[in-house]
Amino acid sequence: GINAEYGKQWYQRRVREAVVSTQSTGTSYWFERKLKISEMHKLYLGLAKSRLTILVVLTAMAGFAFNPVSGSVVSLAALTAGTFLCSASANACNQVMEAPFDAQMDRCKQRVMVRHLVSPLHGLMFSVTCGVLGTAVLYSVNPLTAALGCANILLYAGVYTTMKRYTVANTWVGSVVGAIPPAMGWAAASGTLDSGALALCALLYFWQFPHFNSLSHNVRQDYCRAGYHMMSVTNTAQNAAVSLRNTIALIPLCIAMPFTGISHCSFSFYSIPINIYFSYLAWNFYKSPNKNTARELFRFSLVYLPILFGFLAIGYAFKERTSSSDEKHHGDKQYIKDLCPVNVIPASGVSDKYCPVGSKAKV
Numbered sequence: 001g002i003n004a005e006y007g008k009q010w011y012q013r014r015v016r017e018a019v020v021s022t023q024s025t026g027t028s029y030w031f032e033r034k035l036k037i038s039e040m041h042k043l044y045l046g047l048a049k050s051r052l053t054i055l056v057v058l059t060a061m062a063g064f065a066f067n068p069v070s071g072s073v074v075s076l077a078a079l080t081a082g083t084f085l086c087s088a089s090a091n092a093c094n095q096v097m098e099a100p101f102d103a104q105m106d107r108c109k110q111r112v113m114v115r116h117l118v119s120p121l122h123g124l125m126f127s128v129t130c131g132v133l134g135t136a137v138l139y140s141v142n143p144l145t146a147a148l149g150c151a152n153i154l155l156y157a158g159v160y161t162t163m164k165r166y167t168v169a170n171t172w173v174g175s176v177v178g179a180i181p182p183a184m185g186w187a188a189a190s191g192t193l194d195s196g197a198l199a200l201c202a203l204l205y206f207w208q209f210p211h212f213n214s215l216s217h218n219v220r221q222d223y224c225r226a227g228y229h230m231m232s233v234t235n236t237a238q239n240a241a242v243s244l245r246n247t248i249a250l251i252p253l254c255i256a257m258p259f260t261g262i263s264h265c266s267f268s269f270y271s272i273p274i275n276i277y278f279s280y281l282a283w284n285f286y287k288s289p290n291k292n293t294a295r296e297l298f299r300f301s302l303v304y305l306p307i308l309f310g311f312l313a314i315g316y317a318f319k320e321r322t323s324s325s326d327e328k329h330h331g332d333k334q335y336i337k338d339l340c341p342v343n344v345i346p347a348s349g350v351s352d353k354y355c356p357v358g359s360k361a362k363v
Contacts, residue, residue, distance in 0.1 A: 043117055046111065047118070048091055049091040053088055060184045062185060063184065064189045066196065066312065067196065068261055079188040085137065086130070090152065090177075096127065101227060105225065106222055152180045155173060156177045159173055160173045160174045171209070171230070175208040179208070183197045195261075199253070203250070203253060205246075206247070206250050209246035209247070210278070211298065214295070217285075218294050218298075219232075240285050241286060244283060251272070251279065254272075264318045264319040270315070278304055284297070
């Protein structure tokens with residue numbers, strides 16, 4: 001099993017070794033670092049995990065764009081800024097809390113807090129400031145969007161980060177965190193949540209399992225050293241099975257998404273090939289969980305969302321154009337007549353006034 005205190009003990013042992021080495025050689029491993037104003041933006045972007053935060057912002061904007069209710073440009077700008085700040089807040093708090101454990105992971109050892117480029121208090125103050133400002137900006141859109149943004153900070157920094165050291169259930173909580181931004185975008189446009197918002201949230205929720213589980217499989221040694229309870233460490237078979245299960249769940253979800261009104265019915269057909277291939281890669285990972293199958297699944301998960309959102313956008317645009325055309329010609333008898341066969345004969349005993357084009361067809 002994983003020793004929950006391993007990370008702390010390792011960190012303390014390294015400090016003692018550095019002190020002993022300093023005393024025996026006379027060489028100091030400690031130095032004072034002064035922050036430069038010109039470097040601050042890079043440090044803050046590092047604390048915010050800027051690439052991850054940009055992805056979060058894009059998914060929130062997708063929720064805004066796919067809402068049939070057209071939101072204002074001001075609301076979109078506030079949503080973008082507020083979501084960025086809320087995500088930055090959660091990520092910075094996460095790094096402050098996990099610095100001793102991140103130091104043991106090759107993929108995390110260059111992070112700002114691990115390298116002590118800013119103090120823990122500085123990092124915490126940055127997190128709090130971003131959280132307060134982000135929630136305030138989202139509140140200017142509407143209270144529902146602000147509540148979702150605030151809840152995401154608490155879930156990620158308070159619940160998910162803590163659970164990582166105690167139970168594999170942290171992965172499910174993390175997936176909920178990643179699924180909330182589309183709901184924020186939807187709420188920013190209309191002030192409510194309905195089936196379309198839930199469908200987008202479900203899409204992000206199911207996608208995260210094959211994405212993260214395949215990634216964690218190839219870095220499970222890092223997670224083990226840091227003392228994190230991940231499925232890839234505690235149960236490799238379960239890790240692959242959960243990936244497959246949630247990838248398969250994407251197939252019926254995508255088929256049903258047009259019924260929520262966020263895309264044209266053709267999306268149901270476009271989504272089938274990409275989801276079948278995604279499930280095929282997950283099946284390979286399930287049958288033989290190794291570095292190659294995990295890498296293939298992870299790499300495809302990176303392009304899966306852009307492709308699927310592209311199909312959604314095409315379907316949405318086509319649906320809007322069709323709806324606009326129907327609305328434009330509503331009540332236009334000549335347009336209806338052009339669509340209706342001219343030789344339609346009313347049924348026996350039925351007046352020809354019921355014919356939509358008012359034709360006077362004779363037997």
